[in-house]
Amino acid sequence: MNHYPNLLSPFRVGNVVFRNRLFTAPMGLHALQGGELYPTEAIITHYANKAKGGAAVVTCSGTGAYPVTPDQDHMAYDLYIGHSQHYLAQLADAIHFYGAKASMEIQAASKERGYYVSGGLMVPGPGMVPGQPTRELTKEMLAAVRENLKDQVRILKRIGFDMCMLHMAYDMGLFGGFLSLRTNKRQDEYGPQSLENRLRFLNECCDAIHEAAGKDFLIELRMSGELPEGAGFTIDDACRMAKIVEGHADILHVHAGTGWQAHCMSFEPDTPNLWMAEKIKKSGAKIPVLTIGGYQDLDEMEDAIASGKADLISMARGWLADPNLGTKAYEDRGEDVVPCVKCMRCHDSACIEGTTFVCTVNPVMGIEHVLDSIDKPAAVSKKAAVVGGGPAGMQAALTLARRGHRVTLFEERDALGGQLNFADHASFKHSLAKYKDYLIYQVYKEKIDVALGVKATREMLVQNGFDVVIAALGASPLILPIPGAELAVPAPAVYGNEESLGKTVAVIGGGQVGCETALHLAELGREVTVLEMREKILTDASASYRNRLTRNMGYHDELKTVTSGRCTGVTAEGVTYVDGDGNEQFLPCDSVVMAAGMTPNRDEAAALYDPAYRLYTVGDCDRAANVQKAVRAAFSAAITI
Numbered sequence: 001m002n003h004y005p006n007l008l009s010p011f012r013v014g015n016v017v018f019r020n021r022l023f024t025a026p027m028g029l030h031a032l033q034g035g036e037l038y039p040t041e042a043i044i045t046h047y048a049n050k051a052k053g054g055a056a057v058v059t060c061s062g063t064g065a066y067p068v069t070p071d072q073d074h075m076a077y078d079l080y081i082g083h084s085q086h087y088l089a090q091l092a093d094a095i096h097f098y099g100a101k102a103s104m105e106i107q108a109a110s111k112e113r114g115y116y117v118s119g120g121l122m123v124p125g126p127g128m129v130p131g132q133p134t135r136e137l138t139k140e141m142l143a144a145v146r147e148n149l150k151d152q153v154r155i156l157k158r159i160g161f162d163m164c165m166l167h168m169a170y171d172m173g174l175f176g177g178f179l180s181l182r183t184n185k186r187q188d189e190y191g192p193q194s195l196e197n198r199l200r201f202l203n204e205c206c207d208a209i210h211e212a213a214g215k216d217f218l219i220e221l222r223m224s225g226e227l228p229e230g231a232g233f234t235i236d237d238a239c240r241m242a243k244i245v246e247g248h249a250d251i252l253h254v255h256a257g258t259g260w261q262a263h264c265m266s267f268e269p270d271t272p273n274l275w276m277a278e279k280i281k282k283s284g285a286k287i288p289v290l291t292i293g294g295y296q297d298l299d300e301m302e303d304a305i306a307s308g309k310a311d312l313i314s315m316a317r318g319w320l321a322d323p324n325l326g327t328k329a330y331e332d333r334g335e336d337v338v339p340c341v342k343c344m345r346c347h348d349s350a351c352i353e354g355t356t357f358v359c360t361v362n363p364v365m366g367i368e369h370v371l372d373s374i375d376k377p378a379a380v381s382k383k384a385a386v387v388g389g390g391p392a393g394m395q396a397a398l399t400l401a402r403r404g405h406r407v408t409l410f411e412e413r414d415a416l417g418g419q420l421n422f423a424d425h426a427s428f429k430h431s432l433a434k435y436k437d438y439l440i441y442q443v444y445k446e447k448i449d450v451a452l453g454v455k456a457t458r459e460m461l462v463q464n465g466f467d468v469v470i471a472a473l474g475a476s477p478l479i480l481p482i483p484g485a486e487l488a489v490p491a492p493a494v495y496g497n498e499e500s501l502g503k504t505v506a507v508i509g510g511g512q513v514g515c516e517t518a519l520h521l522a523e524l525g526r527e528v529t530v531l532e533m534r535e536k537i538l539t540d541a542s543a544s545y546r547n548r549l550t551r552n553m554g555y556h557d558e559l560k561t562v563t564s565g566r567c568t569g570v571t572a573e574g575v576t577y578v579d580g581d582g583n584e585q586f587l588p589c590d591s592v593v594m595a596a597g598m599t600p601n602r603d604e605a606a607a608l609y610d611p612a613y614r615l616y617t618v619g620d621c622d623r624a625a626n627v628q629k630a631v632r633a634a635f636s637a638a639i640t641i
Helices: 043-052 080-097 138-157 174-180 195-215 235-244 274-282 297-305 318-321 325-330 346-351 368-374 391-402 418-425 427-445 458-461 514-522 541-551 600-606 625-637
Strands: 012-013 017-018 022-024 055-058 099-106 165-169 220-223 250-255 289-292 310-313 382-385 406-411 449-452 468-471 475-477 504-508 527-531 561-562 566-570 574-578 584-586 591-594 599-601 614-616
Touching: 022 325, 022 591, 043 055, 043 080, 043 274, 043 368, 055 165, 080 099, 138 165, 138 195, 165 174, 174 195, 195 235, 220 235, 235 274, 274 289, 274 297, 274 599, 297 310, 297 325, 297 599, 310 318, 310 561, 346 541, 382 391, 391 418, 391 427, 391 468, 391 625, 418 427, 427 475, 427 514, 468 625, 475 614, 504 514, 504 574, 514 541, 514 561, 600 614
Parallel strands: 022 055, 022 310, 055 099, 099 165, 165 220, 220 250, 250 289, 289 310, 382 406, 382 468, 406 449, 468 614, 504 527, 504 591, 527 561
Antiparallel strands: 012 017, 475 599, 566 574, 574 584
C-alpha cells in the first residue's frame, strides 16, 4: 500500500483535473539565460524534468511587461515576438509530454514604466525600488493593464499553456501594491477604504483573463497569509480575501508575509506557512488553497492534505534538490527523496550572483540539458576505491556504484559523515543533518563496501588491485601562526564538546564557520565575541544565507562582533588583536575558538598516487570550498570513470 494516497489523489478545479496535489513554484532561472527573450534549451529541459518527475503543474517564470527589456540580472520572456512564441510553445509541449499542466507567471503592468499606485513603484524586475517617483495610475492606465493581461493569456492559451499565475505576495507587483496600506493611497473605488476596494482591481483582472481565455484557463493567485505591520493585512483579512476572490481567481497560493520569510531556511520550522493555509481552509473558504514554503518531506505533505489543512502543495527548492520527488512518491520511496539543505545557493546563483545555476545537493543542476550525453552507464565495470567518508566521498561512491562499478569506501573514523557530522549538534543545521543521514543511508542501500576505522594507504590500495581511486580526504582547520594558537579549540572540535568551553568565548574568524559556531554557542547560553580581520563578517556566505544568519545572530544580545580586528595572540586570559586604527586591544574570555579557515589535505591525497591505478582528488582535499562544490566535483569525477 502506498503511504501517500491523499497527496497523489487527483484534484479537480472546474473542468480541469490535476493528476496529483504536487505543484511546482515559479523561480527565476536567470543564470540559465543569456539575455534571450525566450526559454533556452537549458530552461526547457529543467521545467520538463519537473513534469517528468511527477509534478501535476509546472509553473514557469515568467513573462515581461511590455515593452520587454531584460537587464543584465533578470530574464523575461517576450510573448509579443513570434520567434519567442515558438520556444514558449516548445516549453509547454515539453511539460505536456510528461503529463503535467503548464502554467506561466505573468506580469500586470502599465506601458508607462516606473510608475505605480501612489506610495509604491512599478519596476521591470521583481520588488519595488525605494526613493523613486510615484504617481497614481489613471483609470485609463488600469484599463490598459487589463487589456494587456487579456493579450498575454490569449497568446499563452494559443501556444499551449493551461494556466497563469498572478503574484501579489509580500507587497509584490501591482496587485500587492493595491492590497497594502503602505502603498495604496488612492481615494477612489480602488483605495484602501475597504478590503473589497483593495481587491477590486485584482478581481477585474481575473475576470478579464477568464473573458479572454475561458473559465478553464485557470488562475493561480500567490498571496501572503499576512503582511508585516503597517500593511493592514492579517490572517483574518486573508480569510476574508479568500471569499472575496472566489469566483474570480481559481487557486489561492498562501505564502509568507515577506520575501525573506518566503525563502525559509533551517532557522525556521520545516513548514512555517502551513498554519495560514489551515486557517483559511477552516474559515469556510471554498476556493482551493495551496500551501508553499519549505516542503519536501513526503510524510509531512501527505499529512497536510489528509488532515484537510490544504488542498495542494507547491515547492520551488524541493524540486531542485530532487526533480524525481513525485516519481519517488508514486514508487513509495519517501526515504530516497534528496533533502534540501535550505542554503539558498540555488536562489542566489540563479538570481543574485548570476553566474552558474547550482544546487548543493543536486550536482546536475544547471547541466540537465547535456546530462544524457555525459552521464551514461560505465562501459567497463571497474574496481574503485573512494578514500574519505564525507559528503564528497559518499557522493563519489554513490555515483560510481550507480554507474556499475564495484566500490569500496574507506573512512578513517568509525562513522561516515565527515565534516557534516557537526550538523547533528546545531539546531539551525537540522536540514544539513538530514542530508548527511540521507547520504549514509543511500551508501548502505547501494551495498557499497564500507570500511570504517580504516586508514587507506597506497600500499593497501595497490595490494587490493583497485583500478581507480578517488581521494576525498577533506580539509583540516587552519591554525594561525600566532603566539598561543595551541590554546584555541578548532571550530569543528567544538560540536559535541561544548561543555568543555567556558562561559565567555572568543571566536577568531567571522566567516560562515565562525559565525555559525558563535550562534550555536550563544543558543547554549555562552557570551560570544566574533573577531574578524575584514571589515565585514560572512563574506564567504551566499547573500541570502548571510542575511538570515546575521539576522539570527542579532537576536542574541550576548553575541557581539568585532570587525577590522587582526588577532595577534592567544593567552589563557583571552586574545590580543590590532583594531582598525592600528591600536593593540585585549579581549578577555574563558575559551578561544579558532575558525580562521581550512587547509586542503593535498599532501595526504597526493601520497595515495601510484601508477597501478588512476587517482582523482575531489572535494576539500583539492580546494577548500563548500558542500555544493565538493559534491559537484565528486559527481563530475565519478561520471568520467
